Structures are given as structure tokens and as C-alpha cells.
Amino acid sequence: MNVLGIETSCDETGLALYDLDSGGLRQRLYSQIERHREYGGVVPELASRDHVAKAAPMLRELLDEAGGVAAIDGIVYTRGPGLMGALMVGASLARGLAWALQRPLLGVHHMEGHLLAPMLSERPPEFPFVALLVSGGHTMLVDVAAIGRYRLLGESLDDAVGEAFDKTAKLLGLPYPGGPELAALAATVDHSPLTFPRPMVDRPGLDFSFSGLKTFALNTMQQLSPLDDRSRAEIAHAFETAVVETLGIKCRRALRQAGRGRLVVAGGVGANRRLREALGEMADAEGAELFFPEPEYCTDNGAMIAYAGARRLAAGQRDEGVFDVRPRWSLEELTPLK
């Protein structure tokens, strides 16, 4: 079964054709980062405009390569969570196509796509596992017993970790999206004389809070202003250390609490080198296995949606009647596969 996946929840237009039988995958990805850079963040209206201009031509190209529309056995799209207007573009395109081709249609949970993205790698994890989802829009720890059986262990009460990276980078004068640039700046020094707080590690829960860290960075900058290159790098380093250590502490706690021996890290922040190293050390010490999706599946993409949707379509799930998108949608509302 060949499933077309359409992802337009934020600022990436992602399309993929995934063959559930062979595991074969073709995909297209268009990132809008350049368009949003001058505004210092994603502008929802511009994101929607780009999706509607790019998605159909990209889809035509993908289908030409795959042998035409006849190659499609089912269509899935990101139903949420995400930007309402952006979600509507992918959902409408999917709906129009499904009607024309008379193929089954299903809306997919964006975060389920991220949770299952490691299944597309050469060394997929087995269930059950604990997943850390860290991106510009989300920070959460989820216990994954099986597809559709998710328990939210903890999440950010304010800024997502990637958002905290981007905002702190912006304060440091780095261009959007500043997360990777902040990490590169931090890497120019071996250590920092500054110490940033580790938010919420002294309480038992698994929730996160990162907005205070950004404010701490701002206060530090104001105290040390005007900043030279070295102090900028030291601020970046201290910030990154605090984030990485906090995530490490919470991941260890989550593995122990859920009684799992596997940790899966997904989302764009999963590309951070120091986070990978720290989680690697933690997992070794805990005797746990650690999995990262391929870098191309860490950020938003169509392949993860096609995969998650294909598994659900194969289990007989379909969109019924009312058609809507879900800008806010909890993972725990999802149904397990039969």
C-alpha cells in the first residue's frame, strides 16, 4: 500500500510517498526558513501563503517521479497540532485529491509522526519506549507502549526548548532560527564561568519550564552589556549547558518512572551535538538503549506523517464525515491500533 503524506503544520512543506509493504520512500521537503528570517520568527500568514504556492507543484513533481496518481492507495495529512491556516492548506489539498481519486483519507497527529519517525531508520526501536520530543514548538516526554498508546509524562509549561534556544539566540543578535547558531557560538569556548539555573529539576515531576532561562540570559546580558565576543559565547555555552543537563535529568527520571529501557529522541533539537552526547552518557549509565531518527526525519517532514498514517490506514482507520483540523490536539486522545 502506497500512502501519500502531506505535512503543512508550520513552516515546512513536506510530501512523501511511503510504501507500507516494501518500506520504499520518496519525498519532497521545502523549508520556508529564509522567508521568515527577516521577521525573527514564523509569520503564520506567510507560512500559509508559501504552503499553498508550493505544495501542489511539489506534489506533481513527486507523482511524476512515482508514476502518476495511480500510485496512490491512500492519502494522509497533518490534522494538528499546528498553525490553523497552514494546516488547512494541507488538509484541503488532501481532501480534494482523495475525492478526485476516491481513495481513503485520514488526518494524522503531527506529534505521533515525530514519535514514530525513528521507525523509518535502519535501526528502528522496538516498543515500548520513552520518547523525548524537542523542537521549536514542543517539549514533551511521552511513554509509548505501542502505536496510539501514549501517556504524556511531562511537557513544557511555557516555551518549547527550541523556542528558548531561538529566543536566546535572538537576544544574542543571532539570525533566526538561532538555535543551531547559538550551539555553534557555544562551541567556540570550552567552558563558561557563568552558571544558569536548571529549571524545575528540584521537584519530582517531569514538566519543563524554559522561559525563565531565557529571562536569566537577558538579565545576564544586561548586566554584562556591552558584550564582547567571548562573553556572548560564554552566555551561549552556559545556556546550552543548563538546557542539556535539565533534559538529561528529566529523561533519566522518565525512564526510571516509566520502567522503560529505551529512549527515543525526536524533533529538531535532537540534532544538538551536546544533547546527543549527554543523553548518550546518561543512557549508558542507566543501561538504556538510545535512538535518534535520521537527521532528515528529526525536523518536520512528510515521511513521518506518511508512515504514521499508513499504519493507521492499514488498520482500517478513515476520516469520517466532518472535516476539520485540530490546531490544539492532545496525543492522549489518539486511539490504539486494533
Next chain:
Amino acid sequence: MLDAVLHEAALTRAELDRVAFANGPGAFTGVRIAAATAQGIALGLQIPLIGVSTLAVLAQQVADSRGLDAVQSMIDARMDEAYVGLYRRDAAGILRLQGEERLLPLDALRCPGAVYCAGSALRALEAAGLPVPEGDADALPDAAALARIAGHLAAQGAGGDEAPINYLRNRVAVRKTPTVY
């Protein structure tokens, strides 16, 4: 709704030759829903796509229902502005744009001569306490008028893989200069 229209017309999907949509101006998300749905249908059925101005569709609908030869479409664009276009009927019966479609402040709206005006901007004028020209504030663009225009365009060979959206309002984001410490 798509199934119901085809059923009523006793047509199958495979018998469709073109798919047309109103490509703006208007509510951004609404226009994009129509555009993306039409794109999906065009791709699936492998037929050309035709985009027609929302203002043209409104003018056609009002002119045909009232037996007029000219209509000025005026759609409320919020923020004290309106999308405006003047249309006149050609020999084939299609309402053709005169000059350009424009985004104008409400207080700059004028009705040339005794042209009949139509669209939600009339209500916005009234709410703003501005003079309201003769016209129909409740008129809405409808799919039948869209299909009449698109059918005529298709007969002339119009249609293609792409049909861009005409937003008219393109200042939708503000650049910020960050503070540097």
C-alpha cells in the same frame, strides 16, 4: 457537497474537464481552502485549473441576477479597507475588469457614474458613517457565476497546472529590529 452537485448534474468525476475556484481577493484562509481543494481535484483528475477573481464572480452574479451591464464589486477587507473592481459586460456576456482591482481605504471608495455597487464593503461604509452608494450589500459571489465565467474561459483554452492566488493585500507582516546588548 461535491458529490451532491455531480449527482444533481448526472455527471461522474471523469466527465469533468476543468476545475475552477475563486482565487481572491477575500478572507485569506477561505481563499486558500478553495485553492488547495481545487488543486487536489485538478491533480487527481489530471485536468487543468482555472482561477477567477472573487470580484469578477461577484460582479457576474449580481449583473446576471439583476440584468445589468456594469457592476462595481466592493468586498470588505477589514481594517477600514475594501477590495474593489469595476466590471462591464462584453459581447459574450462575461463581465470584464475595467482598469485594475485595488485595495482602497473605505473613505477613498467612489462609484463611477451610476454604476450599481455590490458587496460587503457597502455595509462597512455604513458602519463607518460614510456615504453609501446604491447597491446590494448582501450580494455574495456564488459558484454558479464562477462556473459560467470559467466555462467561457475554458472554451477559449484557459486553464493550466498552476493558478496563483490574488491576495491584493500583501503587507501582512512587520519586520522587527531586535535590541542588541
